Amino acid sequence: MDFSLSPRLGELKERAVDLARKIKEYEDECEARNGLSAQSRDALRQTVLASGLQAMNAPVEWGGAGFGWSEQVVVEEELGTLTNGLWAAVWRPTAAALLACTPEQRERYLIPENRGERFGARAITEPDAGSDPRRIATVAxxxxxxxxxxxxxxxxxxGDVADYLLVLAVVQPDAAPTMFLVDKDTPGVRMTATPHYTHNFAYEHPHFVLDEVEVGPEAVLGEVGGGLALVQATFFEERVLVAAHAVGAAERALGLAADWARERVQGGRPIIEHQLIQAMLADSATDIALNRTLVYRLAWEIDQGGDMRTLSAKVAMAKLSATEAAGRVVDRAVQIFGGRGYVRDNPVERLYRDVRVDRIWMGTSEVQRLMIAKEIDKRGLPGLLRFPVAYGTEGATGTDVPDALGGSGEALLEGAGR
Ligand SMILES: Cc1cc2nc3c(=O)[nH]c(=O)nc-3n(C[C@H](O)[C@H](O)[C@H](O)COP(=O)(O)OP(=O)(O)OC[C@H]3O[C@@H](n4cnc5c(N)ncnc54)[C@H](O)[C@@H]3O)c2cc1C
Structure with missing residues (x-):
């Protein structure tokens, strides 16, 4: 077994470190104004384009970077060190669009998105449908x-900056959950509220009403009735990214806390010499090492291919484990800083608020546990726990998203969001 980064992954890591360093310059602005000015957004877009790390999940022939999962995880982990959700500035199209776009939709939505010219936002959740998207009441x-x-x-x-929405709606009278691509300027699409959240994020998370919005047949993404499969395919991808971000966020918080612990003198010596502080540092380093291994191994396994149902449960494990661990690590980092850890200009304080949502969005920790338990029940423990036997040398890559996500994505439905 070889756990070293290949030269290619090492080079990507360096590029990601460089990009994250440039984006960090926007953290204070983002915190102060709960978002970015149009000018900063434009400057950031140029920075991201220059890095070549945008649209990592999209095929090269459609203007993406065409990265495999291990490559994406190496980069996303580094982007996870950014506070205020600034990783979102390094755009990538939604997996559902990659899977299901017609050639016309690709020209209209996907390719401009890969170039950073148009953006989509996912509109799945409703007042009465969160963990269980089958309960949606939006009708078409x-x-x-x-x-x-x-x-x-x-x-x-x-939703505030998007040009179009990926809307999950039930086609009637067929009762068929279906994904639609809806331009935001279509008559009847209204942004109704922009709530304030725990974090100060690079973009908003507004609410929308769709009021008798007329769309043509070309707005259907994939097949009528195929909407939930596309949602689960999107969750699959996003959960890997959330896990990678969590590892990066935790490591940044621990690094800052360790530096502070060496510097800060209380009780006649640097606090790093106090055993209770040492325990927090040691537990945090262990949390990060474990979860990095889990997330990297997961990405490698997805690149190899395999049973998508088992892989989905493994993705759930990584998301559950890495996000819960990041919560613990960042909480300890605040504690090590003491009062200074509670001040908003300290990145550790911002990470403390930022990582909380990772246990909620893209499927809560409880939903991830349900998926893992279902896998244990249906297929047993070996697939979840043991190292797989090598499947061959030709792994899937980011350009093979339809295969890597299980064809129609149907396999991902089992046990997900239930
Ligand atoms: C900042 C932010 C950004 C978001 N961005 C988007 C977005 O871009 N697009 C989008 O569509 N949605 C988005 N969401 C919504 C997010 O995906 C949902 O909040 C999440 O899926 C949980 O749904 P809910 O909030 O309705 O909670 P609920 O589903 O009501 O859950 C409430 C509690 O019950 C638990 N629970 C639910 N079902 C079960 C069960 N079967 N067994 C045990 N426990 C259960 C949950 O784990 C949770 O603890 C975002 C949310 C936030 C906070």
Whole structure:
């Protein structure tokens, strides 16, 4: 077994470190104004384009970087060190769009998104449908060959800056959950609220109402009735990224706390010499080492391919473990800083607020546990716990997203969000 980073991954790591260093310059602005000015957003876009790390998950022929999962994780982990959700400035298209776009939709949405010219935001959650997206009440009624969509969507990350929404709605009278691509300037699409959240994030997470929004048949993403599979494919990808971000966030917090512990003198010596502080540092380093190993191994396994149901449960394990660990690590880092850890200009304080949502969005920790338990029940422990036998030398890459995500994504539905 070889756990070293290949030269390629090492080079990507360096590029990601360099990009994260440049984006960190926007952290204070983002915290102070709960977002970025249009000028900063534009400057950031140029910085990201120059890095070549945008659209990592999209095929090169569609203007993406075409990275495999290990490559993406190496980069995303580094982006996870950024406070205020600034990792979101390094855009990537939604997996659902990658999976299901028609050539026309690709030209209209995906390729401009890969270039950083148009952005999509996912509108799945509703007041009465969170962990269980099957409960959505948004309906799309057939009108000739098109649809009229009505409903309410909550917590739409990037909704303020997005050009279009990926809307999950139930096509009636067929009761078929379906994903639609809806331009935000379509009559009837209204942003109704912009709540304030625990974190001060690079973008908003507004609520929307869709009031009798007329769209043509070309707005359907994938197949009528295929919406939940696309949602789960998106969760699969996003959960890997959330896990990678969590590892990066935890390491930054621990690094800052360790430096402070060496510097700060109380009780006649640097606090790092107090055993209670040492225990916090040691537990945090152990949390990070364990979860980095888990997340990297997971990315490697997805690159090899395999049973998507088992891989989905493993993704759930990594998301659960890494985000819970990041919560512990960042909490200890605040404690090590004492009162200074509670001040908002300390990145540790911001990370403390930032990582909390990682246990909620893209499926709560409870939902991840349900998925893992279901896998144990259905297929047993070996697939979850043992190292796989090598499947061959030709692993999947980011350009093989449809395969890597299990074809239609149907396999991902089992046990997810339930
Ligand atoms: C900042 C932020 C950004 C977001 N961005 C987006 C976005 O871009 N697009 C989008 O569509 N959504 C987004 N969301 C919504 C997010 O995905 C949901 O909040 C999440 O899925 C949980 O749903 P809920 O909030 O309705 O909680 P609920 O589903 O109501 O859950 C409440 C509690 O019950 C638990 N629970 C639920 N079901 C079960 C069960 N079967 N067994 C045991 N416990 C259970 C949950 O774990 C949780 O503890 C965002 C949320 C936040 C906070």
């Amino acid at each position: 009624r057939r009108t000739g060959d098109g649809y009229r969509i009505s409903g309410e969507k909550w917590f739409v990350t990037l």
